[in-house]
Amino acid sequence: MIDTLQQAKSFIQKYNTHQPVNIMEVCGTHTMAISRHGLRQLLPPNINLISGPGCPVCVTSAYDIDWILEIIKNHELKLFSFGDMIRVPGTESSLLEQKSQGKDITICYSPTDALNYAVKNPHKKVLFVAIGFETTTPLSSVVIKRAAEYDLNNFFIFSTHKLVPPALKLLVEDKQLNINGFLCPGHVSAIIGSEPYNFIPENYGIPCVISGFEPADIMISIAMILRQLKFNQPETQIQYKSVVKPEGNLVAVKNIYDVFLKADSRWRGLGPIAGSGLELKPDYNRFDAKLNFPVKDIMPKQNPACDCGNVLKGLKKPPECKLFAKLCTPQNPVGPCMVSSEGSCAAYYRYERFNLERT
Ligand code: SF4
Numbered sequence: 001m002i003d004t005l006q007q008a009k010s011f012i013q014k015y016n017t018h019q020p021v022n023i024m025e026v027c028g029t030h031t032m033a034i035s036r037h038g039l040r041q042l043l044p045p046n047i048n049l050i051s052g053p054g055c056p057v058c059v060t061s062a063y064d065i066d067w068i069l070e071i072i073k074n075h076e077l078k079l080f081s082f083g084d085m086i087r088v089p090g091t092e093s094s095l096l097e098q099k100s101q102g103k104d105i106t107i108c109y110s111p112t113d114a115l116n117y118a119v120k121n122p123h124k125k126v127l128f129v130a131i132g133f134e135t136t137t138p139l140s141s142v143v144i145k146r147a148a149e150y151d152l153n154n155f156f157i158f159s160t161h162k163l164v165p166p167a168l169k170l171l172v173e174d175k176q177l178n179i180n181g182f183l184c185p186g187h188v189s190a191i192i193g194s195e196p197y198n199f200i201p202e203n204y205g206i207p208c209v210i211s212g213f214e215p216a217d218i219m220i221s222i223a224m225i226l227r228q229l230k231f232n233q234p235e236t237q238i239q240y241k242s243v244v245k246p247e248g249n250l251v252a253v254k255n256i257y258d259v260f261l262k263a264d265s266r267w268r269g270l271g272p273i274a275g276s277g278l279e280l281k282p283d284y285n286r287f288d289a290k291l292n293f294p295v296k297d298i299m300p301k302q303n304p305a306c307d308c309g310n311v312l313k314g315l316k317k318p319p320e321c322k323l324f325a326k327l328c329t330p331q332n333p334v335g336p337c338m339v340s341s342e343g344s345c346a347a348y349y350r351y352e353r354f355n356l357e358r359t
């Protein structure tokens, strides 16, 4: 690994041309690792790392948050959610604010906590906010299958599950962006494999490398992208071979599509993307919170000064937002990119705030 890393470093340094190279790291954990280990500062100035929409919390739309807030306003139920999600601002409130005002909201680490509660408390309606990309969806599927086996009638999920490849398609087709390479997410790819990214090198000539999360993994992956660019041989490569297989995890993928169907989904900052979400199949309608707790006329509004949309598309870096580190901080997040521990604004705030001259 040390030899490979040395070769990667010297290859990257030789790429010090005046030609700008924009590499998008899709995944929030890559963003965090890049900021934490100061990798941006190790690259020649023409190589520009930009953060993508790779954190499920950041891309949850205000529309979905507002819908969930409406449900808990109008129905007696207990809501389970992962921790970061409860801090995401909707139009007028957040789940955290509702919890502090007495709503029955519990932070959980697994959907099975919500399921177990529903089994033990048959007279209480239980709502689980299901969030995440291909990585977390298989667990939601297992929980829904169990809920069906137990014949529960008090358990519901609100699916905000999303698929990564359709969002990448939107980004490569966006004329404002000029992405020359993708560092593809490690955990998502452990489930879906490398094949779903092939349309990017094949149709758009853009290299893709599925990277691990250690600093050395990321540096080697950047060198792999640069090498593909240099020799004009775009393809999907796997750097994170210890975890990611080309075919992915077939059992996990089957689990997802046993229970979910592809559907359109709203992404914060990117808008609606066809076929980028997952909703329950009709067989599981009785667990679907959207069908069981419909709402009318949701008109979400965001702070007009919040630049999360541009940050999520890679059009702006977090410090270019007027609110960054002023009105918007991790203690008082205005937008979701500052909320999530994987969000790019949170990463810049934590690790790169004092080094802004290079950002
Ligand atoms: S779940 Fe994993 S792959 Fe997805 S954004 Fe988080 S760290 Fe990246």
Ligand code: SF4
Binding pocket: 305, 306, 307, 308, 309, 311, 318, 321, 322, 323, 324, 325, 328, 329, 333, 334, 335, 336, 337, 338, 339, 345
């Ligand atoms: S600093 Fe805050 S308001 Fe600005 S883009 Fe980031 S999260 Fe949004």
